[in-house]
Amino acid sequence: MPVHRSTLQFLRQLEKNNNREWFQSNRKAYETARVNVLEVIAAVLDGMSAFDPGLAAVEPASTLFRINRDVRFSNDKSPYKTNFGAVLSSGGKKSPQAGYYLHLEAGSNSIAGGGVWMPDKDRLAAIRQEIDYNLKEFESILEAKNFKKYFGELSDEKLKTRPKGYAADHPGLEHLKQKSYVAFRGFSEAELQDKKFEKEVVRTMEALLPLNEFLNRAMD
Numbered sequence: 001m002p003v004h005r006s007t008l009q010f011l012r013q014l015e016k017n018n019n020r021e022w023f024q025s026n027r028k029a030y031e032t033a034r035v036n037v038l039e040v041i042a043a044v045l046d047g048m049s050a051f052d053p054g055l056a057a058v059e060p061a062s063t064l065f066r067i068n069r070d071v072r073f074s075n076d077k078s079p080y081k082t083n084f085g086a087v088l089s090s091g092g093k094k095s096p097q098a099g100y101y102l103h104l105e106a107g108s109n110s111i112a113g114g115g116v117w118m119p120d121k122d123r124l125a126a127i128r129q130e131i132d133y134n135l136k137e138f139e140s141i142l143e144a145k146n147f148k149k150y151f152g153e154l155s156d157e158k159l160k161t162r163p164k165g166y167a168a169d170h171p172g173l174e175h176l177k178q179k180s181y182v183a184f185r186g187f188s189e190a191e192l193q194d195k196k197f198e199k200e201v202v203r204t205m206e207a208l209l210p211l212n213e214f215l216n217r218a219m220d
Helices: 005-016 020-025 027-048 053-057 121-133 135-143 145-150 197-219
Strands: 081-087 099-105 110-117 181-187
Touching: 005 020, 005 027, 005 099, 020 027, 020 110, 027 053, 027 081, 027 099, 027 197, 053 197, 099 197, 110 121, 121 197, 135 145, 145 181, 145 197, 181 197
Parallel strands: none
Antiparallel strands: 081 099, 099 110, 110 181
C-alpha cells in the first residue's frame, strides 16, 4: 500500500500555503490525502498485529493526530502541520507506554520507529533501573541484526552528566544518560510510493518490538 503522489503533493502545497483560506479551498484534496494515509495505516496495523495482537482492534482513525497545530505557545503561528503523524499503540495516542510512530511528509523527512519519548521522572527511573539490572539483555537488543539494520542506534538525546545514583564508571552509563529511548529510520518519497511500503514499515516496527517489550516491562 503506497502513499499516493497526490498526498505528497498536497503536503508540499500546504507547506507553501499554510493558511486557512488556502486549506478551506483545498479541503477536498486534504480529505483524499487523509483517506490514503488511513489506508496505509490500516495495512500497517494489519501486518503488525501478527507480532503485536493488541493492535488488531485499533481503529486507524484513532491513531492519527489532527492536522491543526496548537499555536498557543509557539512563535510559529502557521495553523496546520505539514505532515501526517500517527501513534500505533493499543493504549492510544496518549499512552505513556512504549509504542510505534509513523510520520509521513513530503521530501525526505518521513520516519518510522518508536519507543518512549521523554518519559516522566518515575518511568525514566524505572527504565534506568531495568537497564542497570539487565545491561547485557539491553545491549543485546541494541546490537541485534535487525535493530542495527533499520535504526543503527537509539536517538542521541542524553544528559551531559551521569544520572544521580549511578557511578561514573558504570559499564552502561551511556545508556543510562538517555533522556528518551526512541529509535527511528527515514524514508524517501520514492520509498513511500512503493507498492510494498507498508510491508517495509511492518518489518521496521517488528525490529523495534524487543526494545518496546523491554521498556514496557520496566515501566509496568
